[in-house]
Amino acid sequence: MNFTFWGQAISNIPKVSKDEWDQLDGVSHWLLATRFAVVVMTPFSVLVGTLLALHDGHFDWLRFILCLIGLTFAHATNNFLNDWTDSKTGIDKDNYFRTIYGNQPLEHGFWSERHHLLLTAINGLIALACGLWLLALVGMSILPLLIIGVLLVLFYTWPLKWIGLGEIAMFLVWGPLMIGGTYLVLSGEWNWGVAAFGAVFNLAGLAILMGKHTDKLKEDKVKGVHTLPVIIGESAARWFVVTILALQPILTVLLVVMGVVQWPVLLALFALPIQWRTIKIFSKPRPTKKPKNAPWPVYLSGYAFAANRRVSMLFVLGLILSLFVK
Secondary structure, eight states, X not given: OOHHHHHHHHHSXXXXXXXXHXXXXXXXXXHHHTTHHHHTHHHHHHHHHHHHHHHTTOOOHHHHHHHHHHHHHHHHHHHHHHHHHHHHTTTTTTTOHHHHHSOOTTTTTSSOHHHHHHHHHHHHHHHHHHHHHHHHHHOGGGHHHHHHHHHHHHHTTTTGGGBTOHHHHHHHIIIIIHHHHHHXXXXXXXXXXXXXXXXXXXXXXXXXXXXXXXHTHHHHHHHTOBOHHHHHOHHHHHHHHHHXXXXXXXXXXXXXXXXXXXXXXXXXXXXXXXXXXXXXXHTSOOOSSOOTTOOOSSHHHHHHHHHHHHHHHHHHHHHHHHTTOO
């Protein structure tokens, strides 16, 4: 077990050679194959929903653990399916963007298609088992969310991502649905205020996906993948991100004023410097060559990723402190 490498794979997306891959343990393979540095957004959303439920006096260890494991493995399953679909349809061939910034084990020949599909099935079954267990514990109120989750895991890569709906699906799932769903699992009731906070929380997450799809806009256009940035164009996509990043702190203050969340959540405003830097990056055309000391080729998404990490941690810290404010 290589705990040091696990930490690297959780904090970023390292790229390894075949020889290095063969020396890694199974957990490292899973972390790389699922791009866990991005999957970690899911535990963050579960944690946010849990803290909001705790503030209202609701918590159950079993439900929390099932929710955390189930949603994390559902996200992992989606990424496995994404790689398999893109490999089968030829999207990841010819040094495509995805195979440049990180390892795609199936496309790079690190393991067989059979092994990839087996891991996909195992991850999917773990997620489904947790969902069905929660359905038995909580009741039919979570069935719509369970069905939506299954459908999005199966169909995000195709056709949603191909017709400009992938970004909308991601925003809804990792924001209001996942955070509101976690609250529902722990409290037994749906809360629209929690869902609204989930939407505001995930604006920075949406910026990552919009940035990534803008980074690879030219490659996607050639391959016929009509993501939202491909449809609306690079300039509109960048200014869309500028708008949502500017709105996030404003909406956060509004939710505090409305009493949806407590004042410690305003700690998220300390992320303003890094958000402002990200806004300035997105306000200019994406360069054609790697700028000095800049992430590449995940240029826009790299800056958005760093901003999201900062604001998410501050949101969580604010929600923890809110537990002591009644």
